Amino acid sequence: MNNIVLPDETQTDSSSDDETSLVVVILDSNPGQKMLRDSPHVLTHCVDSIIAFANSHLMQKAQNKLAIMACHSKTSQFIYPGQGKHTDVRQVDGQYEVFTAVEKITKKNLAKVLTADSSTVTKESLLAGAIAMALCYISRLQRTKPPGATLNCRILVVTGSSCSASQYMNYMNVFFTAQKQNVVIDVCALDQHLSLLQQGCDITNGLYLKVPQLQGLLQYLLWVFLPEPPIREKLVLPPPLKVDYRAACFCHRQLIEIGYVCSVCLSIFCRFSPICTTCHTVFKMPALPAVKPKKKKKI
């Protein structure tokens, strides 16, 4: 908690001081990412940066909470806090005990995840699923928190994989759920521009940043993503880019600007189909009404 408040604003500031802030970091550990296929050691650098970032978050306030998830092509797992109690961690080099615990547990569990999945087939990461898991975790904490406490939650996605339109529906579902639950989604893109996740940031009032240089990852994380949403408005942060709000069609999972929308269930298609594949509504052929006016003109 921060005890030094502006001398004349003691009343107004005290309310925001006692809030607990939770960050769920989702780390894309899929070895199929282009960035990792080119140079696998980048992952170590990313993990180190993320751990330092996570510890900086814990350093802000004594009551701050943290969770770290690894997102893979087949599963998503919580790697911090892991299962079971880890009381054997003793600080050895002057680092705060809690930070040492975060570092050790994260590295241990991440290694487990990486060794468990040895398939080399390139597949996309299940980011939408990971965000959904994070939302579940957050909602559980919200439910079990003691009365009177406030918990501010946000999710930070750090990924180098490309955006896949195939998860479009899942993405939209988690984005709107997050918006409803007041969870902010921040995205830090390491390699490619991610238009879908950028939409998510826009929807939930989060920040989107494509890191220009991977070497400076930690500094970008600390500058942009460390401040909590209430403090963000007091700082000058990178202005939001123009968001690409293209939707993906349900038939071929491609991003389109103009398409056909089912009038019953609002599903999007890039091509006309007589039966909506989602709700099975039958549409009349579009050619028919065009024929009738012609006849009337002749008469």
Place this chain on the structure above:
Amino acid sequence: MADNDGSTSSQKSSRFKQTNLECKNLYDYLKSRSSQVLEKLYNHPTICLAIYRELPDLAKQYVIRLVFVEQPVPQAVVASWGSQVFSKEHNFASTVLAELTLWQEAAIPGGLLGWILSPTFKRNLKVALLGGGKAWSMSSALEADSKARDVAFLDTYSQERWECVLHYMVGSQQQEGISADAVRILLHAGLMKRDEEDGSLVITRQGFQFLLLDRQAQVWHFLLQYLDTVEERGLDLVECLTFLFQLSFSTLGKDYSTEGMSPGLLIFLQHLREFGLVYQRKRKAGRFYPTRLALNITNSHNKSTPDIEEDHPKGYIVVETNYRIYAYTDSNLQVALVALFTELMYRFPNLVVGLITRESVRQALRGGITADQIIGFLKQHAHPQMLNAEAKQPLPPTVVDQIKLWELERNRLTYSEGVLYSQFLSQADFNVLKEYTESNGVLIWCNKEKRTLVINKSAHDDVKKFWKRYSKGN
């Protein structure tokens, strides 16, 4: 011409001013230390960590942005980090950082002024965050304790110890179990004083206010007072502070080793043990457990919301809109605290019912307790059922307002020192002086018929000069 008769009617305002309990936080405490002491303190990662957590939000961001930067950063750049609307907060953050010498001005080639973090602070904050320094003094490896204590045990232990001190203060039943040292600190802190008649110890008004603070604030206040006396005892202040913060950053329910601790520190540990901040089975056990009291000790002020941890102590007080208080407790101390400002009606084995009345509150106010302290106490110990209610406030607003009104009632008189001017020879003279003082805003009271006026004492010289000039002019 009229002479101004400077018969003073100054009142001793100090007689009416109430000395209230002054609660310093870590920032105030450090600000009052010399820069040499600060520099010494910054040599310890734990202290850097504790200080960092105390900083204002914006200052925290600035420090973290600078911690990995080696060169000085131009002040203009730092100023551009905060948005224009919040420039006041930005300036405040900068002042705090400068006051604690956390950052210093440094010249940048090109003639600009820049900020650079204090090298000692930067290095040690990095150590706390990332490691790479020396191990803490208490973290030597230990084999598993054969009689390990769990968190619940530590909680009851620390609570017992601490309540022992509080019990002693309110003078209820038990009188033993507190050492001469603790008594000396209570006396030093002005929480208790020797009675003038029979020399027995009685609680002071600050003591009552102390009782109504929440547990963490009590511990912190008490420790600050203790630290004041540390040097007289021949202990090293920096060493003790470092250890205290190491303790505050340790894990509950874990044992730590006393190996390699200096004799001074071992004495300090024994004192902490007495207040229940650490648990030791035996003096020479070689290991100790920190208790909840010691954790995050600086994290104390204005803390009204409970922690997310589930095993936190629960509140026990229900306040109804009809001014009734139900306190579900069997502790004499807690009953005594509630009784400070309520009229007790019934007492059952686990429940006390009281009524907040004008008389009972006024009595507390007379004792030096403020309305905010009463309300803060009720809020902090509010029963979970009260927090569950739809309303945002745990207490009924009518009760809160009424307690505040009862306090305001007592403050109908304001005292100010003044000088009486009287015996003006003409109404004109009187009017001139009245207008002059009125326009300067120093007039306190005036009576036209009797031609007297009372002005602020500080403006007396000025008014006298004016009067001389005026009389000469005529």
